[in-house]
Amino acid sequence: KWIRSRVALFRDAFSEVDPVIAYSVKANGNLSLLRELSDLGCGADITSGGELFRARSAGIEGMKIVFAGVGKSEDEIEFALDEGIYAFNVESHSELQRINLVAERKGVTARFGVRVNPGVIASTPHEYTATGHSDTKFGVPWEEAQELYRWALEQESLDPVGIDVHIGSQIAEIEPYIAALTRVLKLASDLSGEGVPLEYVDIGGGFGIDDGQVAALDIDALAREIVPRVMDSGLQLILEPGRALVADGGALLTKVEYVKTNAQKVFVIMDSGMSELIRPSHYGGYHEIEPAGPIAGRMDAVVDIVGPVCETGDFFAIGRSMPLPEEG
Template sequence: MDAFKYENSKLLCEEVSVDQIADAVGSPVYIYSAKTFRDHFASFQKAFADLDPIICYSIKSCGNLAIIKLLSELGCGMDTVSGGEIYRAQQADADMSKVVYAGVGKTDAEIKLGITSGIGWFNIESEMECENISRIAKSLGKVAHGALRVNPDIYDPKTHDKTTTGKKETKFGVDIERAKQFFRTYGKDEHCVLDAIHLHIGSPIYSPEPYVMAIKKALDLIAELKAEGIEVKTLDIGGGYAADYESGKSPSYQTYADAIVPLLKDTGLQVILEPGRTISGNAGILVSEVQYIKQGGNKKFAILNTGMHHMIRPAMYEAFHFVWPTQVDAKFEPAERKEVMDMDGLVKTEVVGPICETSDTIAKDRMLPPLERGDRVAMFTAGAYGMVMASNYNAMPRPAEVLVDGDTATVIRQRETYADVVALEESPMPVDLA
């Protein structure tokens, strides 16, 4: 699952005490385990080895340069969704030929960056975008490669509506009925070579069945195109593989692979996979400190120095994150992380943040060990869609990030200061309207 564990009633990240890190750099702080990133990538790679796939880590899930570099050094490609993420991949010395670039609103500047940096594929979302990529590539004297993003109208009912992307009526890609005509129209373009198909049906997907249904539709489409003389060489089946927000909740990588690999093994297609949270989710925690304990009616509140400005998933998606103190009595050491913990002496607690929004609630009516002012708590499975979605709402600085590797800990992003928050506002400049 990950390298976060309790020993002698204290939470460790690999071989380092979480509290020692917080003592040294302050809180709130994101703490990541390098071992967990490596182990997850290796396990994922092994499960799908029979396909010899290109694995492109989804930078949007957790995009610190040190983490991108760590995975790139393992041979991992990158899945990007903006010019900024392409730039991050460049700065981390990623292999740009193993970079894919998705997103419905690619600007001309972002497309130019993708072409000149030599990315492998643009995941193309519309007819107009395809024409624009071709035009820009021609103007640069370059050739771009495109994968048409196809919506197979498949989704997992357990996936939150806000993260379901494979339905016909989403803003992403083109529906499968239009895809054949798309290839007929653009399949012979000389400057945007359209020889791949991209699927992405949402995140997280808690079973392999939606992938199986989507891949079968894609293979049928590829066969129909081949009958017309149009060759598709690459199939990118996207990401969305789940992470363990609760112990044992998500399928193993092998469970996904056992269903997916037989469909693709003998097709001759180059396969691309885009794992994100399944690699990064359990690799990080967010550590914070209890500021106050208060009673509100029948509720006991624990008010932290972090909240929706640093981890927005509970407010935005009603997402569950396991929350537990970093130091506990031996009787409260958790053997598993579950939404409902059954231990004598737990207290029903509402864990909330400091932001002036009622939605700034981290854990509702959660049974927790008794908390006091000054206690530290960890929010687990915070490695994905945590820091990358953090903001300065309420003029709050963003936290530091620390990467632990064995018995060493390194600050990989400095904590912001109030000065950092206002830095870009301090030198107003007149707009040249000439």
């Protein structure tokens, strides 16, 4: 129910431009969840051959899939062409050359857009989740992107059809989206003047949700700024929400193996850890944690909630105040 309401929120907010909602599979690739999103008419934003396989297995049409990511292998490119994806969002000249070679070898035409790095800094909870500034590995610098389209026009196996931007995750402000979109739409207009009429503009995802640390992005307010600009461009809008669709659509249920106390701390040791949910360990991602079983007595214990992996960084929360659960 929650997922359906979130899909409806995006559809309603952007209804004037009938957006393609390409769910970001990296947020959660559970097949049951992907089938639900497929039934709701969503497409997929993928970053690997494995994600493509899962999306197609869940019934998502190839022509609703866009393929991003900086490290596409030849096998993955060939698989994507075989599955008839909507477009590759290309992140470098070398990648575009590789796509061209694979498409040429197969005797097909590869549709693509360039993922432009717009040089826009968005405020995100961690430096690792900001992807729109110039010193990240993502995208092509916006001042160099035009040359890729010009080169592609000389290749028989490439069809430039779109332009893409993605500036980060858990973004709560509208302004960075407007700044990034303004830059790529200017580029799209310039390309049209050079005889490269594009079909789509993909503004990525990263739409912030209320996770206890970051306030939710106002999707309706965002749409009020984005929709008129997209309508003026005449391009198809693609959105790539990930956790914004599914964050509250499920939970990780894990067992308390031990409660361990030393001179300084209380550790709640779970049977799952960073191997199941890496976000807290990787970049301090915050998740609400609630006991699902009996309480050991104390309602305001301060604990470290950790996993079984032999790494000090294997944790879900450090110094979290919560009811102390019983073992088992």
